Amino acid sequence: MGRNTRKRRSSLANKAIAASAALALGGGGLIWANFYASAHETNSNSWKNNTKAAAATVATISCPDIGQKLTRVPRGARSSVYKELATLDKQITEAYARLASTRQAQTKDANFVQNAILGPLKQKRTAVIGRIKIDFKRVGAAAPNTLDALAACTGSGANQTTAGGQNNNGQQQNNGGQQQNGGQNNGQQQGNGGQASNGPVAADFVDITKVQPNVQAKAQTQAGGSAGTFTSSCGVNANKKFNTDNVIVAPGVTNGAHHLHDYVGNQSNDAFANNDTFAAAQTSCSNQGDKSSYYWPVVRIQNGTQDFDQNNDGGGKEGNVGQIQQAKQASIKFVGNAKSKVVAMPKFLRIITGDAKTLTNGLGNANAHWSCTGFENKVQLTEQYPICPQGSSVVRSFAFQSCWDGQNIDSANHRTHVAFADAQGNCANGFKAIPQLTMRLVYNVPAPTIENGQIKNAYAVDGFPEQLHKASTDHDDFINVFDENVMNQMVNCINTGKKCR
Incomplete structure (x- = not known):
C-alpha cells in the first residue's frame, strides 16, 4: 500500500473544519473551542451568550464504556455480545461525526446537541443493551440489569475526563512532575486541534x-x-x-x-x-x-x-x-x-x-x-x-x-x-x-x-x-x-x- 501526498481531506475532516471556521469567523464572533467559556456570564443579551456557551462546551461525546462493566459474560454469549459492543462503538463514532458537522446549528439552538444527537444515541444504545440482555438469557444466564443505567451519553469539553478514579488492576501511574496546561492556553486555542478538528x-x-x-x-x-x-x-x-x-x-x-x-x-x-x-x-x-x-x-x-x-x-x-x-x-x-x-x-x-x-x-x-x-x-x-x-x-x-x-x-x-x-x-x-x-x-x-x-x-x-x-x-x-x-x-x-x- 503506497502513500499518497496532498490529497483531499476526508468528508468528516472537511465538515468539521468548515464548521469550526464558520464559527470562528461568523456566528457572532464565537470561537467554539473556547471550552471554558462561562455559562453564567450575563449581559443585555444573556440568552445569546448562554446559547453560545452551551454549544462551545460540547466538544465531544462521552458514553459509559459498557464493555468494561461486563466482567462476566457467559462463554456461549460472548460472540454475539462482543458484536453488540462493537455496535455501541460504531454508534458513538457516528454521533461524534454528527456533532462535528453541525456546529453552526448548535450555535442557533442550545438544545440541539441533546435533542438531535444525545437523545437519539440513548435510544440506539438502549436497544443494544436490550439485545445484550437477550443474549445472556438465551444461554440461561441472568441478564445484567445494571446496564440500563449506562444508556445515556453526555456532551463534554475537550479536556474534561473522568480521571481521578482508582487505578484498576494495580496499574502504576508515574505522572508526578508532569506539567499539564489544563487545556486553556489563555483562551487562545481555536478549533479542537488537528487536521480533522x-x-x-x-x-x-x-x-x-x-x-x-x-x-x-x-x-x-x-x-x-x-x-x-x-x-x-x-x-x-x-x-x-x-x-x-x-x-x-x-x-x-x-x-x-x-x-x-x-x-x-x-x-x-x-x-x-x-x-x-x-x-x-x-x-x-x-x-x-x-x-x-x-x-x-x-x-x-x-x-x-x-x-x-x-x-x-x-x-x-x-x-x-x-x-x-x-x-x-x-x-x-x-x-x-x-x-x-x-x-x-x-x-x-x-x-x-x-x-x-x-x-x-x-x-x-x-x-x-x-x-x-x-x-x-x-x-x-x-x-x-x-x-x-x-x-x-x-x-x-x-x-x-x-x-x-x-x-x-x-x-x-x-x-x-x-x-x-x-x-x-x-x-x-x-x-x-x-x-x-x-x-x-x-x-x-x-x-x-x-x-x-x-x-x-x-x-x-x-x-x-x-x-x-x-x-x-x-x-x-x-x-x-x-x-x-x-x-x-x-x-x-x-x-x-x-x-x-
Missing part, C-alpha cells in the same frame, strides 16, 4: 526539557526472583501490514477498532482470525518459533499530508488523518519478576495494556508512556506528548501486565485474567508471575511547535474519534503464539538470569 491541541504537548524528573526506581531483583531477559526481533512493520480491526475486543467485526494498527509478528491477524489461523500463519519475527501478534495504533504527523486511508473507515472518515509514521526501532523484550520465578504463558493468551478510551473512562487503566531518547530514565509522560529537543527522538514504551490468573487466556472485559505486580513485584493472591512483555517504539518525527496557542506539525496516535487523540489513550495488544519449546526456553532464560534471543 478532533485533536490534538496545544495543551496535549509539553517541552520535555521543562518537565521535572518523575521516573521512580524499579524494584531490585531479590533472592528467588528472575532477572533474565528474552528478546524477539520482529521488525517495524516494513511490509505495511495494517488494518482497523481488533480481533481481541471485536472478533468477527470489520473496523472494530475504528483506528489503524501496525502489526508485527503474526501476519494473519484480522477480525476473522482464530487460534488455528494464528498457529498456521507466517511471522515477521526472526525466531520462527515466535508467531505471536504484536499490534498498536499507528502514529501520524498532522502536517497537511494524507495517507492511503484518507477516505477509509478507521482512517480519514473517522478523524484519523495525517502521514503514517513507521517506527525506526521496535524492540520486544520479555523480562522477569523481582520477587519470584516466572511460569510459561499459556498459548493464545491475550493481553491488552492501556485504555483507548481514557477521555471517557479516566486514567484508571491508562498505561501510556511517552518520552524522548536521552530522557527515558528521567521523564515518562502519560497525559501529554513530548516535544523533544534537536537530536532526540520520540519514544513510546509499554510494560504489559505480568501476573496471570493461572486459568484463562482471556476474560470478558479482556482485563481481569491478568494484572500488574505491585511495586515490590508481588502478584495478587492466586495470580502467577509470567514473563513481562515490554516494548519500545522509537520515531523520527519533526518537533511540533506552539505558536499563539496553536500546535503546528502535531503528531498523535490513532484512536476513536471522540477520544480526541489524547496521549493517554495509547495502548498495545499481544496474543501469545510462541511455540511451546521456545516459550520454555524463554522461561528458563529469565529464571536463570540469562540474556537470550
Whole structure:
C-alpha cells in the first residue's frame, strides 16, 4: 500500500473544519473551542451568550464504556455480545461525526446537541443493551440489569475526563512532575486541534526539557526472583501490514477498532482470525518459533499530508488523518519478576495494556508512556506528548501486565485474567508471575511547535474519534503464539538470569 501526498481531506475532516471556521469567523464572533467559556456570564443579551456557551462546551461525546462493566459474560454469549459492543462503538463514532458537522446549528439552538444527537444515541444504545440482555438469557444466564443505567451519553469539553478514579488492576501511574496546561492556553486555542478538528491541541504537548524528573526506581531483583531477559526481533512493520480491526475486543467485526494498527509478528491477524489461523500463519519475527501478534495504533504527523486511508473507515472518515509514521526501532523484550520465578504463558493468551478510551473512562487503566531518547530514565509522560529537543527522538514504551490468573487466556472485559505486580513485584493472591512483555517504539518525527496557542506539525496516535487523540489513550495488544519449546526456553532464560534471543 503506497502513500499518497496532498490529497483531499476526508468528508468528516472537511465538515468539521468548515464548521469550526464558520464559527470562528461568523456566528457572532464565537470561537467554539473556547471550552471554558462561562455559562453564567450575563449581559443585555444573556440568552445569546448562554446559547453560545452551551454549544462551545460540547466538544465531544462521552458514553459509559459498557464493555468494561461486563466482567462476566457467559462463554456461549460472548460472540454475539462482543458484536453488540462493537455496535455501541460504531454508534458513538457516528454521533461524534454528527456533532462535528453541525456546529453552526448548535450555535442557533442550545438544545440541539441533546435533542438531535444525545437523545437519539440513548435510544440506539438502549436497544443494544436490550439485545445484550437477550443474549445472556438465551444461554440461561441472568441478564445484567445494571446496564440500563449506562444508556445515556453526555456532551463534554475537550479536556474534561473522568480521571481521578482508582487505578484498576494495580496499574502504576508515574505522572508526578508532569506539567499539564489544563487545556486553556489563555483562551487562545481555536478549533479542537488537528487536521480533522478532533485533536490534538496545544495543551496535549509539553517541552520535555521543562518537565521535572518523575521516573521512580524499579524494584531490585531479590533472592528467588528472575532477572533474565528474552528478546524477539520482529521488525517495524516494513511490509505495511495494517488494518482497523481488533480481533481481541471485536472478533468477527470489520473496523472494530475504528483506528489503524501496525502489526508485527503474526501476519494473519484480522477480525476473522482464530487460534488455528494464528498457529498456521507466517511471522515477521526472526525466531520462527515466535508467531505471536504484536499490534498498536499507528502514529501520524498532522502536517497537511494524507495517507492511503484518507477516505477509509478507521482512517480519514473517522478523524484519523495525517502521514503514517513507521517506527525506526521496535524492540520486544520479555523480562522477569523481582520477587519470584516466572511460569510459561499459556498459548493464545491475550493481553491488552492501556485504555483507548481514557477521555471517557479516566486514567484508571491508562498505561501510556511517552518520552524522548536521552530522557527515558528521567521523564515518562502519560497525559501529554513530548516535544523533544534537536537530536532526540520520540519514544513510546509499554510494560504489559505480568501476573496471570493461572486459568484463562482471556476474560470478558479482556482485563481481569491478568494484572500488574505491585511495586515490590508481588502478584495478587492466586495470580502467577509470567514473563513481562515490554516494548519500545522509537520515531523520527519533526518537533511540533506552539505558536499563539496553536500546535503546528502535531503528531498523535490513532484512536476513536471522540477520544480526541489524547496521549493517554495509547495502548498495545499481544496474543501469545510462541511455540511451546521456545516459550520454555524463554522461561528458563529469565529464571536463570540469562540474556537470550
